[in-house]
Amino acid sequence: DLEPYLKDASLLALCSPQNPTGTTFRKEELAAICEMVVAENGRRGDGEKKLYVMYDQMYWHLTYNGIQHYDPVSLNPEMRPYTIYIDAISKCFAATGVRVGWSIGPAHVLNKMKAILSHVGAWAPMPEQKGLTKFLGQKEAINSYLTHFKAEIEERLRRIYEGFINLKNEGFSVDAVAPEAAIYLTIKIDLVGKQTADGQRLATQADVTSYLLQNASLAVVPFYAFGASKDSPWYRLSVGTCKKEEIDEMLQKLRTALGQLK
Structure with a gap:
């Protein structure tokens, strides 16, 4: 599906682990994309602009659960001249207020990025940048932190996923995709056409979203906010601010709200 669009492209933006789905590229999938990019650049003449891949791996x-992260250059060394990696501290280290990121890629591309940044009026403060460089060298501390952090995030994702599967097995119109990465869970809540206890019909997916917020205290982001169709019943659920002790209560509120629909 991707190959026909590469002929006229100059940049292919890929993200893995993915936001909003909380899933990852499989090795075979990413390897196939890399082969297409290499082939396309081989087809282009010396005077033609090459096709580059911007690879966002913020959550890598x-x-x-045994899921492994893959990247283009590791899978295919011929991707080295065409790959621009994007990373930052904000996601994996829960440091959203520290807006420090970095990029790795071909020198001539990075030099142009630096030139553009020299005309940008605001960027990460120098003390944060210098502090981060020292922090990233503390490998033992980082490994210890990530081991704990990953376990906490995975427990939240797994418990909520299992809760949705239980609701599905009880006959409710919900579903979920098993969590693979990041801090997101892909959930399905298909309630369009249902009627509320006070007689209101949920005519659109936006009505469903509003109902979930008002009656289940559940704030989720519909996939149509990320480009899916307006009638898509799929949502992104983030555990970024989720407390473990509130998960059972959240699932019970959702069960009650679903049970009130006709």
Whole structure:
């Protein structure tokens, strides 16, 4: 499906682990994409602009249940001249207020990125940048932190996923995709056409979203906010601010709200 669009492209933006789905590229999938990019660049003449891949791997430390993260250059060394990696501290280290990121890629591309940044009026403060460089050298501390952090995130994702599967088995119109990475769970809540206890019909997916917030105290982001169709019943559920002791209560509120629909 991707190959026909590469002929006229100059940049292919890929993200893995993925936001909003909380899933990852399989090795075979990413390897196939890399082969297409290499082939396309081989087809282009010396004077033609090459096809580059911007690879966003912000969540690459946060994979679960044996899932392995893969990247283009490791899978295919011929991707080295065409791959631009994007990473940052904000996700894997729960440091969203520390807006420090970095990029790795071909020198001529990075030099142009630096030139653009020299004309940007705001960026990460120098003390944060210098502090981060020292922090990243503390491998033992980082490994200890990530081991704990990953376990905590995975427990939250797994418990909520299992809760949704239990609701599905009880006959409710919900579903979920097993969590693989990041801090997100892909859930399905298919309630369009249902009627509320006070007689209101949930006519659109936006009505469903509002109902979940008002009656289950559940704030989730519909996939149509990320480009899916307006009638998509799929949502992104983030555990970024989730407390473990509140998960059972959240699932019970959702069960009650679902049970009130006709």
